[in-house]
Amino acid sequence: QKEVEQNSGPLSVPEGAIASLNCTYSDRVSQSFFWYRQYSGKSPELIMSIYSNGDKEDGRFTAQLNKASQYVSLLIRDSQPSDSATYLCAAGTDRGSTLGRLYFGRGTQLTVWP
Amino acid sequence: EPEVTQTPSHQVTQMGQEVILRCVPISNHLYFYWYRQILGQKVEFLVSFYNNEISEKSEIFDDQFSVERPDGSNFTLKIRSTKLEDSAMYFCASSDNPGPQETQYFGPGTRLLVL
Numbered sequence: 001q002k003e004v005e006q007n008s009g010p011l012s013v014p015e016g017a018i019a020s021l022n023c024t025y026s027d028r029v030s031q032s033f034f035w036y037r038q039y040s041g042k043s044p045e046l047i048m049s050i051y052s053n054g055d056k057e058d059g060r061f062t063a064q065l066n067k068a069s070q071y072v073s074l075l076i077r078d079s080q081p082s083d084s085a086t087y088l089c090a091a092g093t094d095r096g097s098t099l100g101r102l103y104f105g106r107g108t109q110l111t112v113w114p
Numbered sequence: 115e116p117e118v119t120q121t122p123s124h125q126v127t128q129m130g131q132e133v134i135l136r137c138v139p140i141s142n143h144l145y146f147y148w149y150r151q152i153l154g155q156k157v158e159f160l161v162s163f164y165n166n167e168i169s170e171k172s173e174i175f176d177d178q179f180s181v182e183r184p185d186g187s188n189f190t191l192k193i194r195s196t197k198l199e200d201s202a203m204y205f206c207a208s209s210d211n212p213g214p215q216e217t218q219y220f221g222p223g224t225r226l227l228v229l
Contacts, residue, residue, distance in 0.1 A: 041225075044205070
């Protein structure tokens with residue numbers, strides 16, 4: 001059973017600070033990793049995807065992947081109150097067996113206060 | 115920007131009734147998914163669908179569930195006899211590339227309440 005674990009939070013940071021969100025996964029076969037943002041009562045919205053070890057930056061967001069440690073993180077720089085949401089970590093499955101079923105963590109609730 | 119759409123946004127039904135949730139995937143996408151999220155819980159995979167066939171289904175997707183692509187645009191999830199525990203948000207997702215760098219785009223969801 002593939003498991004994706006996240007600290008549920010809540011994580012609270014002041015506006016302008018760096019928010020750090022962490023995720024671990026239990027299955028070494030997972031090849032692709034995603035961070036989705038979910039506002040209350042809304043659908044998951046893709047923020048970042050990462051497939052290779054190292055860092056990937058997109059604007060204020062940086063995703064980091066360490067496959068040896070089975071660890072994925074998301075850094076949000078210059079956090080804004082509009083970043084307040086639940087952040088979902090998801091892992092994609094081995095392409096040899098499935099069409100891309102995603103396994104989600106429970107999500108980390110982030111609050112950015114002005 | 116193209117997006118996945120879902121109808122209805124909310125559905126209330128009585129236990130034992132059949133419901134059909136509808137999705138219109140992004141037009142050039144060929145791979146379709148249903149997920150659900152019970153209030154306060156994880157997003158859970160239900161089923162994936164390609165080329166008019168189920169590709170994979172989870173243990174949640176039992177005989178009460180079925181999926182269909184009745185025409186070139188719609189993708190439906192049917193629950194034959196709803197149970198109280200089927201109350202959840204149901205999300206449709208689609209992608210155009212299930213390879214190593216696939217991206218799944220989610221619709222806004224249908225909130226199903228079974229009474």
